Each structure stands twice: as C-alpha cells, then as structure tokens.
Amino acid sequence: MQPFNLDYSTIKEKTVTGRYVTNAEVDKFLNLHSKEFKIEEIGFSVLQKKIKMVTIGSGPKKILMWSQMHGNESTTTKAVLDLLNYLKEPSDLAKTILKECTLKIIPILNPDGAAAYTRINANEVDLNRDAHDRSQPESKVLRTVYDAFEPDFCFNLHDQRTIFNVGNDQKPATISFLSPAHDQERSISKTRGISMQLIAAMNSLIQKLIPGQVGRYDDSFNHNCVGDAFQMLGTPTILFEAGHFEDDYKREHTRMYIFYAMLKGVETIAKSEIEQYPQHMYLEIPENSKLFYDILIKNVDQVVPHLPKNSDLGILYKEVLESNTIKFMPFVDKTGDLGDYFGHKTYNCLEENDAEIVKSNKKLMNSIR
Incomplete structure (x- = not known):
C-alpha cells in the first residue's frame, strides 16, 4: 500500500538519517531550501545555539509543531523534514494544505540536548516538565511562539523507548498517540475531544500499514507537561511517540510511519x-x-552456570554517543522468571544454536557477567 499515491522514497530527506540529529544536519537542509520556506531564528538555547522555525502555507487553520524537545528523540525531526519535502513539491493535496493551513515547525527545540544526545537541556532540565515554570530559555521560546501564533492545533513530537508494546500483545508500539489531559480527572473537554478525533483519523491510516502496532500513551495529568498545558489553554494538542519497528534501531521505518x-x-x-x-x-x-x-x-543458566536454575535475563540497550554515532550497549535490566515478557530478539539457551549465539556474542556475555 502506498498512502496518498506517494512513493515515500521520493520525498525522504536522505541527508538526515540515523539517531544522531543536530542543528548541523538540519541547518544544511534549511539553508538548501531557504527560498522555499520562511525560516526564522526565534531564540537561543542555554549554550546559545540557535533555535529556528519554519513557516509554510498561508491558510487560516494554524498548526504548530515542535520536535526534539528531548534532545535524544530525533525520529520525528527526520519525519518533519520529509513533510516539508512533500509540501514543497506540486500535488493536489500539498496545494490544498498550503491554501487551507499555516504550519509553523520548530525542528529542534533543544539543540544543546541534541548535540549531547541527552533528554534534558544544558541546565539538566526536562523541558517537558517546564511548561508552567518556564524556567529555561527553550521553554520561553516555545511559549512565545505559541502566544504570538495562537495555533488551532499543536503537534508535540517525541520518541519512546523500545520497551513499549501494544496492550498485552507481542507487537511493538511503533507509534503511540495521546490526547493529553487538561485536568486531574482526565475529563474530555471540547478541545481534548477534538484531539482524540484527529488521532482517530491518523490511526485509521496507520493501522492499514502496521496493523496492531499503534498504542495509546498514558494520560496521567501533569500541568507542567507542555501538551497538558496547551490543552488547558484550549488548543487541541496531540502527542506523537515514535517507537520501535522490527530491526529498526536507526528508526528509518518508524520515521516513514510518523510522516504518514x-x-x-x-x-x-x-x-x-x-x-x-x-x-x-x-x-x-x-x-x-x-x-x-x-x-x-531464556534459561541463561545453561551458558552462565553461576546463575540460578531456569533464570531468564531481560537485556536493554543503553544508547551511547561516540564519535557522532549512537552505539547500542547491552545491559541486564532484570533477572528471574520473565515468562510474561517479550524480546525484540529472543534466545532460549536450552536450544543448542541459541546457546552458541549467546556465548559467541562478546558484548552480550560481558553484560551478563
């Protein structure tokens, strides 16, 4: 299936790939297309890196998007560049969008965190817990844009960890959505209801592409979260969480689904x-x-005898920045009976081939020992 009768490869921004995405990569893209978009410097980070915003379209329906509020969550930034590529090319849908909508997009809100590949900013503050206090320059930049633009819709763009599955099924949450709460009771206001309907529209398409791999994110209320704060102000806000697709740790497949x-x-x-x-x-x-x-x-005691009999190991990757590349380093998160859990890769050491694979993987064995 090719949604929108589109060959995605023709609009994918191939100069920006992988997990490590910073101002340097995005600026090259923006500079190349400076005549096609309105590009503004809207403020500075703690370390005085520029925060830029792209405006495209001239319609009355106003949409504000921001990505990499958490610096190590770059999948949606790549998808945003793909969206800009799509909108600058002639098609009936692109023309309709540009006529009916005005989009303001902040590709990287937290450039210091992006450069360091950390969730937090240079003052070690989580910007998505700073909506009320607005103690950080990046938080003030976003709120200034919001107040001036008065958007009709907000897209709050994030990544989520590989630990998430959908419901109780053995399917990864490749995309998760949330219509954030606007009060402690998590009631459904008019604007929250609109957010729910818009998510339903997106889900109706994505389910055709990756059936069963869309989840609904936890809607616990926190007035310091940006989505909750903007929902409280009466703007329908949608949280996007880009998650894991099979063997896609660089999140190039997930990027495509986020774009769609x-x-x-x-x-x-x-x-x-x-x-x-x-x-x-x-x-x-x-x-x-x-x-x-x-x-x-499973049954890791077959290759590591000092562990208790019938032990299982749950191993997660820690993402480590080395020489501008993200490396995935395994570490043991949990030991014991993990019969209720799933693995993106699963080995049962009662099986000779699986046992040999585990024993021959030096990084894996070092993490176990």
Whole structure:
C-alpha cells in the first residue's frame, strides 16, 4: 500500500538519517531550501545555539509543531523534514494544505540536548516538565511562539523507548498517540475531544500499514507537561511517540510511519474532516504496556552456570554517543522468571544454536557477567 499515491522514497530527506540529529544536519537542509520556506531564528538555547522555525502555507487553520524537545528523540525531526519535502513539491493535496493551513515547525527545540544526545537541556532540565515554570530559555521560546501564533492545533513530537508494546500483545508500539489531559480527572473537554478525533483519523491510516502496532500513551495529568498545558489553554494538542519497528534501531521505518501520520493529520485539518472520526475510535486504541526487552534470554543458566536454575535475563540497550554515532550497549535490566515478557530478539539457551549465539556474542556475555 502506498498512502496518498506517494512513493515515500521520493520525498525522504536522505541527508538526515540515523539517531544522531543536530542543528548541523538540519541547518544544511534549511539553508538548501531557504527560498522555499520562511525560516526564522526565534531564540537561543542555554549554550546559545540557535533555535529556528519554519513557516509554510498561508491558510487560516494554524498548526504548530515542535520536535526534539528531548534532545535524544530525533525520529520525528527526520519525519518533519520529509513533510516539508512533500509540501514543497506540486500535488493536489500539498496545494490544498498550503491554501487551507499555516504550519509553523520548530525542528529542534533543544539543540544543546541534541548535540549531547541527552533528554534534558544544558541546565539538566526536562523541558517537558517546564511548561508552567518556564524556567529555561527553550521553554520561553516555545511559549512565545505559541502566544504570538495562537495555533488551532499543536503537534508535540517525541520518541519512546523500545520497551513499549501494544496492550498485552507481542507487537511493538511503533507509534503511540495521546490526547493529553487538561485536568486531574482526565475529563474530555471540547478541545481534548477534538484531539482524540484527529488521532482517530491518523490511526485509521496507520493501522492499514502496521496493523496492531499503534498504542495509546498514558494520560496521567501533569500541568507542567507542555501538551497538558496547551490543552488547558484550549488548543487541541496531540502527542506523537515514535517507537520501535522490527530491526529498526536507526528508526528509518518508524520515521516513514510518523510522516504518514502527520500528513494524514494535516490533511484531515485542511479538509475539515475531523467530524468523520468519532471519539470512541481513539478510546479503542489499546493502551501501551512495558513488556519488551531488546534481548530476552531464556534459561541463561545453561551458558552462565553461576546463575540460578531456569533464570531468564531481560537485556536493554543503553544508547551511547561516540564519535557522532549512537552505539547500542547491552545491559541486564532484570533477572528471574520473565515468562510474561517479550524480546525484540529472543534466545532460549536450552536450544543448542541459541546457546552458541549467546556465548559467541562478546558484548552480550560481558553484560551478563
């Protein structure tokens, strides 16, 4: 299936790939297309790195997007560049979007965190817990743009860890969505309901591409979270969480699905089709669970005899920045009976071939010992 009759490879921004995405890569893209978009410097980070914003379209329906609020969450930044590539090329849908909508997109809100590949900013503050206090320059930049633009919709773009599955199924949450709460009771206001309907529209497409791999993120209320704060201010806000797809640790497949979801969302807004998607379609999306390990080793005592009999190991990867490359270093998160968990890769050491694979993997064995 090719949504929107589109060959994705023709609009994918191939100069920006992998997990390590910084101002340097994005600036090259923006400089190359400076005549096609309106590009503004809207402020500076703690370490005085520039924060830039792209404006495209001239329509009355206003959409604000921001990515890499957490510096090590870059998948949606890549998808945003793909979306810009799509919108600058002639097509009936692109023309409709640009006529009906004005999009303001901040590709990297936290450039210091992006450069250091950390969730937090240079003052060690999580910007997604700073919406109320606005103690950080990056938080002030976002709120200044929000207040001046007065968006009709907000897309809050993030990555999530590989631990998430959908419901109780052995399927990764490749994309998770959330219509953030606006009060402690998590009631459904008019604007929160609109967010739910827009997510239902996006889910209706993504389910055709990756059935069963869309989850619903936890909606616990926190007034210091940006999505909750903007929902409280009466703006329908959607949280996107880019997750894991099989063997896709660089998140190039996930990036494509995020692009399709964003395009479907913007199309639905542009064509005023939100009412076609009732709220119950959002509530029917299964909630995320945290039942995945990057590697699950069953009966590991067969290769590491000092461990208790019938022991399982749940191994996760720590993402480490080395020489501008992200390396995935295994570490043991949990030992014991892990019969209720899943592995993106699973080895059962009662099987001779699996036992040999585990024993021959030096990084894996070092993490176990």
